[in-house]
Amino acid sequence: MVALIKRVLLYGLAAALLVFTGYPFLYMLATSFKTQQQFFQSPFSLFTSINLTNYSSVFQMGLSRYFVNSVIISFTSVFLVVLLAALASYPLSRMKFRLNKPLFLLFVSGMMLPVHATLIPTFILTNHLGLYDRLIALVGPYVAFSLPISIFILTQFMKEIPDALEEAARIDGTTDFGVFWRIVLPMSGPALSTVVIYNFIHIWMEFIFALVLINSPENMTLPLGLQKFYGEFSVNVPGLMAALTLATVPVLAVYLVSQEKVIKGLAGGALKG
Amino acid sequence: MSGNTQQAVQSVTGTGAQMTVVPARSSEYRTGRWRKVAVITSFILPALFVYVVYVMYPIVDTLIDSFFAWDGQSTMTFIGFKNYVHLLRDSIFWTALKNNVLVILASVCVQIPLGMVMALILLSPIRGRRIFGTVYFFPFLMSTVAIGLLWTYIFDPLNGPLNHLIRTVGIQNWQIQWLSDPRIAVYAVLLVVVWQYAPFYMILFKAAMVAIPEELYEAASLDGATAWQKFWRITVPLIMPTIVSSAILAIVGSLKSFDLFYIMTGGGPDHATELLGTYMYKAAFVDFNMGYASSIAFSMFLVAFIVTVVIQYLEFVRQRRGG
Numbered sequence: 001m002v003a004l005i006k007r008v009l010l011y012g013l014a015a016a017l018l019v020f021t022g023y024p025f026l027y028m029l030a031t032s033f034k035t036q037q038q039f040f041q042s043p044f045s046l047f048t049s050i051n052l053t054n055y056s057s058v059f060q061m062g063l064s065r066y067f068v069n070s071v072i073i074s075f076t077s078v079f080l081v082v083l084l085a086a087l088a089s090y091p092l093s094r095m096k097f098r099l100n101k102p103l104f105l106l107f108v109s110g111m112m113l114p115v116h117a118t119l120i121p122t123f124i125l126t127n128h129l130g131l132y133d134r135l136i137a138l139v140g141p142y143v144a145f146s147l148p149i150s151i152f153i154l155t156q157f158m159k160e161i162p163d164a165l166e167e168a169a170r171i172d173g174t175t176d177f178g179v180f181w182r183i184v185l186p187m188s189g190p191a192l193s194t195v196v197i198y199n200f201i202h203i204w205m206e207f208i209f210a211l212v213l214i215n216s217p218e219n220m221t222l223p224l225g226l227q228k229f230y231g232e233f234s235v236n237v238p239g240l241m242a243a244l245t246l247a248t249v250p251v252l253a254v255y256l257v258s259q260e261k262v263i264k265g266l267a268g269g270a271l272k273g
Numbered sequence: 274m275s276g277n278t279q280q281a282v283q284s285v286t287g288t289g290a291q292m293t294v295v296p297a298r299s300s301e302y303r304t305g306r307w308r309k310v311a312v313i314t315s316f317i318l319p320a321l322f323v324y325v326v327y328v329m330y331p332i333v334d335t336l337i338d339s340f341f342a343w344d345g346q347s348t349m350t351f352i353g354f355k356n357y358v359h360l361l362r363d364s365i366f367w368t369a370l371k372n373n374v375l376v377i378l379a380s381v382c383v384q385i386p387l388g389m390v391m392a393l394i395l396l397s398p399i400r401g402r403r404i405f406g407t408v409y410f411f412p413f414l415m416s417t418v419a420i421g422l423l424w425t426y427i428f429d430p431l432n433g434p435l436n437h438l439i440r441t442v443g444i445q446n447w448q449i450q451w452l453s454d455p456r457i458a459v460y461a462v463l464l465v466v467v468w469q470y471a472p473f474y475m476i477l478f479k480a481a482m483v484a485i486p487e488e489l490y491e492a493a494s495l496d497g498a499t500a501w502q503k504f505w506r507i508t509v510p511l512i513m514p515t516i517v518s519s520a521i522l523a524i525v526g527s528l529k530s531f532d533l534f535y536i537m538t539g540g541g542p543d544h545a546t547e548l549l550g551t552y553m554y555k556a557a558f559v560d561f562n563m564g565y566a567s568s569i570a571f572s573m574f575l576v577a578f579i580v581t582v583v584i585q586y587l588e589f590v591r592q593r594r595g596g
Contacts, residue, residue, distance in 0.1 A: 010394070010397060010399060011399065013390070013394065014394045014399060014405055017390075017391060017394065017405075017409060018404075018405060018408055018409070020468070021408055021409050021411055021412055021468070021471075021472070022408040022411065023434075024412075024423055024424065024427060024468075025411055027423075027426075027427065027434055028423055031426075039432075040432070043432050043434070043437070044434055044437055083319075084319050084320040084323060085320060087316045087317070087319060087320060088316060088317045088319070088320035088321070090316055091312070091313045091316045091317055092317070095309070095313060097309070097310075097313055103317065103321070106324075106329075107320070107324065109581075110324070110328055111525070112525045112577050112578075112580075112581045113328065113332070113574065113577060114528055114529045114549075114550070114570075114573040114574060114577050115529065115531075116529075116531070116549070116550050116553050116554070116569075116570045116573050117331070117332050117335050117570045117571060117573055117574035117577075118327065118328060118331035118332060118335065118570075119331075119553070119554070119557065119570065120331075120334075120335060120338060120345075120557050120563055120566060120567055120570065121330065121331035121334035121335055121338070122327060122331050123557075123558075124334075124345070125326075125331070140323065140326065140327045141327050143323050143327075144323050144324050144326070144327030144328045145327070145328065147320055147323065147324055151320070176312045176316075180316070201414070204416065205416035205417060205418070207416075207417060207418050207531075207532045207535075208531055208532065208535075208550075208554070211554075212554075212558060222416070223416050223417070223418035223419070223532075224418075226416075226418050226419060226422060227418055227422075227536065230422050230425075230536075237426060237432070240422065240426075241423075241426075244419045244422060244423055247416060247419050248414070248415050248416070248419055251414045251415070251416075252411070252414055255410070255414050256407075259407065262414075263410070263476050266413065266473070266476070267473075267476050267477060267480070
């Protein structure tokens with residue numbers, strides 16, 4: 001009897017948390033399939049009819065542009081972060097020199113920095129460089145603020161690569177870059193995928209730099225575009241929910257396809273540190 | 274200690290250091306040393322350059338700007354510490370700081386325990402664990418802007434599901450103006466903060482709990498320990514390092530929060546939900562009071578810096594005690 005009560009309580013709690021975490025998604029999805037009229041008649045009904053017009057109209061209203069911009073900026077920034085962080089992590093993790101530890105600490109201390117402390121100078125600098133309101137203006141800040149966690153994850157991993165391999169290559173006359181490119185980098189695969197996933201998702205969702213550095217709609221990323229949508233069409237709840245769904249689906253899809261990898265990637269350095 | 278045939282793997286944490294020393298021929302010593310400097314520089318320089326331009330330099334520049342009166346366009350006027358004096362007397366600044374502390378409290382006292390409960394559920398003998406685990410993680414995959422907008426509608430007093438639920442349960446006069454009542458708005462947003470980040474702590478705790486050897490629980494069962502005792506005597510002590518690092522992540526993360534509050538309330542009504550971040554943003558990019566905004570921004574940096582130093586110190590003390 002006690003065991004039964006415990007079981008009921010356990011399932012009850014699990015179900016309550018399921019509703020708490022899942023219901024907002026259900027509401028978003030269900031509302032996105034309604035016409036405005038249906039929404040005002042029965043705002044809480046679930047999937048009475050499936051109507052895809054909101055999706056097409058949202059796309060026509062510019063969401064596709066934001067989408068493309070987000071894809072471009074995310075891929076560019078992630079590529080650069082991985083390249084720069086991997087290059088820097090190699091000597092930081094595998095070479096002995098006096099400035100090693102200070103440099104490492106300088107990089108990883110960036111993890112605790114509030115972005116706001118850099119916002120005004122970055123805004124002014126971007127203006128001076130003539131990059132204001134251009135998509136590439138975001139690359140610098142995105143790469144710079146992704147470096148700390150990336151270097152943290154990669155140095156931890158590269159330290160574990162056995163020295164023997166590197167020594168053998170060096171005896172065969174491989175250069176430092178050769179060792180990095182042909183041994184250390186290929187062997188860092190799991191850490192690299194963690195870095196890619198972590199940074200991709202964070203850059204995909206980034207808001208404040210975009211808010212400060214981008215102004216015209218044709219250069220907006222998804223988060224900024226969604227906010228603009230809300231400002232203009234806040235009455236059109238189903239339309240907005242369709243936009244939110246479309247913005248969320250790519251990340252959810254990646255997650256559903258490779259759950260373990262995404263979870264590991266998002267936990268980033270935290271799982272180890 | 275030089276020569277390009279020698280490498281050392283050095284552990285930053287100071288444990289498990291291992292070294293391989295291949296003696297360098299003395300004739301190679303000098304060229305080897307310079308070669309090494311050149312190699313290290315060329316590997317680190319690209320990252321360091323970007324980091325200095327977009328992180329280090331802006332922080333120093335923010336500090337300098339904070340001593341000026343400046344609208345971002347015309348010439349800057351040096352005013353010494355006036356911005357900071359003004360800041361200390363600015364009641365909105367204190368409200369914002371208080372709200373940042375509330376975010377920290379919600380993160381540490383609600384979010385982390387909730388994440389722990391979720392992890393416990395996922396590790397309990399329950400049917401459909403996979404589904405629970407998958408859905409519990411969803412909120413963490415949505416962009417903060419999207420979350421903010423979605424919950425703005427969930428909180429909508431007229432058409433939102435939350436007040437609808439309250440109406441259905443039959444307590445008509447409990448219709449809550451979630452985001453426009455200054456006494457309630459901040460807690461409403463905090464609920465969303467918890468919703469968004471609890472799954473993150475869930476996966477940290479789950480990973481830590483899976484690593485606990487099953488034998489410990491079996492031995493405790495033989496001694497007649499209850500589930501409650503097992504949790505407090507085995508699970509909690511063994512996941513203590515994860516609890517500590519979660520708390521650190523939560524505190525540091527809370528100081529940075531901005532997006533949700535900016536989207537859902539914009540710091541309103543009447544600054545009731547202002548954060549240091551939203552206040553700084555408005556001072557800089559709405560009022561163009563760049564000098565004053567810089568003093569807020571630099572205060573944020575200082576708070577984060579102090580918190581980090583204190584945490585590092587406590588961690589240092591804890592490790593020296595061998596705890």
